[in-house]
Structure formats: C-alpha cells, structure tokens
Amino acid sequence: MNPSAAAALFALVVFAVVVGFLFVTTYNAIVAAKLRIAKAWANIDVSLKQRYNELPNLVEAVRGVMQFEQDTFERVARLRAAYSDTEPIPRQAATSEATSEAIRSLFAVVENYPALRSAENVRALQEEISRLENVIADRRELYNDQVFRYNTRIAQVPASIVAGPMGWTPAPFFKADDDERARPSVELNTA
Secondary structure (H helix, E strand, C coil): CCHHHHHHHHHHHHHHHHHHHHHHHHHHHHHHHHHHHHHHHHHHHHHHHHHHHHHHHHHHHHHHHCCCCHHHHHHHHHHHHHCCCCCCHHHHHHHHHHHHHHHHHHHHHHHCCHHHHHCHHHHHHHHHHHHHHHHHHHHHHHHHHHHHHHHHHHHCCCHHHHHHHHCCCCCCCCCCCCHHHCCCCCCCCCC
16 A cells, blocks of 8 residues: 555544544533433422422412312412423423412412411411522522533534434423413402
8 A cells, every 4th residue: 555545544543533533522521411411300399290290289288277269279289280290391381380379379369368278287388488589599590401411502503403303402491381381360358
C-alpha cells in the first residue's frame, strides 16, 4: 500500500472514530436527559398520590364538624378520581392544577369557620396538604427545568442530527390548557 493511500485510510478511520464517538456521547446525553425527565415526573407523581390520599381525610374531617351540600363532596371526589398516572402528562398536569385550586378554595372556606379552624385533625390535615402542595410546586419546577434542558439539547447541533432519526421530539412542559385552568368551585354551605 502506498503512503498516500495509507494516510487516506488512516484519516478515514480517525474520522469514523470521531463521528462514532460524537454519536455515542450525544445519544447517551439525550438518553440521560430523557431519564431525568422521567425521574422528575415520577417525583411529582409520588407527591400527587400523597396529596390524593390525604384529600379524602381532610374532607371527612371537615364533614365531621359541619354539614356540606352533597355536590361539594361529589366535586372533590370527582377531581380526586380524575387523576390517573396513565394519562398523558398535560392531562395529569391539568387535573393537578384543578385539584390545587379546589384545595385553595376549601382552605379559604375553612378559614371562615372557627369551629373548623380550631379542630386539631382539620388543622393537621390542612398543614399536611399545604406541605404537599409546596413539594408539588417545587417538583413541577424541577420537571420543567429538565424538560427545558432536554428540549434545548435535542434542538441543538449535533444532538438534533441524532434526535431526528431516533424520533425524539420535545417533551411537554407541566402546564394546564386554558379550558382546564377553569377554577373549580368548592362551595361549603352549612345546613
């Protein structure tokens, strides 16, 4: 083999190794970003499930102190039951937002009734749900940060060259649609 052919073959091998290395590192970085999104969503899901487990306890504790209209219980139960971890993330986000708003409305009503505010079990449950709401808000922020990083990465070169053929598309942010942002009303009336 002549020296120029050997040099060309060597250059081709070096080029193939560099391209292969760039492909593998880019592929691995995108996979890692996708896994960080999945982990961030799983953390939100854990907190949402905790909140949904505590919400009936709060309703029952408040029900024991005052009488509500039946439709109030149905609304809270409907919002709680609407959450499903098998739904697409945007739908889960919308359900979570509606539930958060219902909880805020419930807390506002509780504040207007001294008997409810002074009930130890109501106060403890209210504090736990408030704590969970704060955890969920923090985890939503982390999730959206991971989505931003992933979406940015797959839009930039060289990752876009890898992401396109792999079918990797931008991930959805945690947000509710306009129709799903409508404030649910939780009306608590004394009998």
